[in-house]
Amino acid sequence: MARIRVLVVDDHRIFAESLAAALAAEPDVDVSAAGSGPAALRALERAAAEGRGYDVLLVDAELGALATGAAHAVPVPQQQETGVLDGISLVAGVSSGRPAVRSVVLAEKDDPRTAARALQAGASGWVAKDCSLQRLLAVVRGVLRDETHLPPALLTGVLRELTAARKHRTESERLVESLTPREREVLRCMVAGLGRKAVAERLFLSPHTVRTHMQNVLGKLGVHSTLAAVALARRAGVGPAEHPLGDVVERGGQLAQ
Numbered sequence: 001m002a003r004i005r006v007l008v009v010d011d012h013r014i015f016a017e018s019l020a021a022a023l024a025a026e027p028d029v030d031v032s033a034a035g036s037g038p039a040a041l042r043a044l045e046r047a048a049a050e051g052r053g054y055d056v057l058l059v060d061a062e063l064g065a066l067a068t069g070a071a072h073a074v075p076v077p078q079q080q081e082t083g084v085l086d087g088i089s090l091v092a093g094v095s096s097g098r099p100a101v102r103s104v105v106l107a108e109k110d111d112p113r114t115a116a117r118a119l120q121a122g123a124s125g126w127v128a129k130d131c132s133l134q135r136l137l138a139v140v141r142g143v144l145r146d147e148t149h150l151p152p153a154l155l156t157g158v159l160r161e162l163t164a165a166r167k168h169r170t171e172s173e174r175l176v177e178s179l180t181p182r183e184r185e186v187l188r189c190m191v192a193g194l195g196r197k198a199v200a201e202r203l204f205l206s207p208h209t210v211r212t213h214m215q216n217v218l219g220k221l222g223v224h225s226t227l228a229a230v231a232l233a234r235r236a237g238v239g240p241a242e243h244p245l246g247d248v249v250e251r252g253g254q255l256a257q
Contacts, residue, residue, distance in 0.1 A: 037085025063087035095122025112157025192240035
């Protein structure tokens with residue numbers, strides 16, 4: 001019998017241990033539990049090194065909220081430094097680095113916006129924490145057949161969120177395309193978190209010229225702050241400049257999605 005290796009990732013210890021115990025009673029399931037995002041990543045690395053990688057991650061939608069006091073995502077570098085990694089970021093990282101592993105998000109309440117973000121991050125399913133064990137097992141086995149599982153009550157809301165996100169991305173892309181090549185370079189430096197002086201050194205420009213370019217960028221994008229410009233750039237798929245120089249500032253600009 002082929003066994004399914006499942007990793008439960010939840011910082012609510014009692015829930016994680018109870019769910020792991022229930023799953024372990026199934027004859028075709030091997031299960032472990034991790035109490036944080038970083039712990040889950042370490043477990044994935046160990047299992048892969050031992051040649052027995054996990055098949056499915058069951059990830060708490062509110063992962064990290066106990067440590068941060070809020071469920072909002074923070075930039076991944078900061079998450080790694082503080083030992084905090086939210087559930088959606090964990091799903092995105094696993095989807096990118098270990099595409100063979102399927103992720104299912106466990107939620108205490110149905111939230112179309114968070115569910116849409118989870119699917120965009122690479123999750124294959126969204127399940128209520130209070131669902132039956134039979135339902136959870138059906139989802140686990142289904143995602144291994146490349147199925148996507150979403151509660152019917154969430155479908156309309158999630159489709160609306162995904163459509164809105166696509167519309168915002170299209171509009172953001174149109175605004176970014178209005179920038180000159182030099183302004184797009186400056187925007188990428190802003191996305192990387194570089195301050196005016198660092199941008200000037202990187203692009204061999206005067207700080208005054210960089211300031212003018214930044215003002216032009218904000219004006220063309222129709223925003224009033226660097227943080228808003230970075231958020232819009234992210235929606236348009238603009239990545240940071242490679243190998244940034246100088247001090248990194250305004251890391252908060254990476255918060256927006």
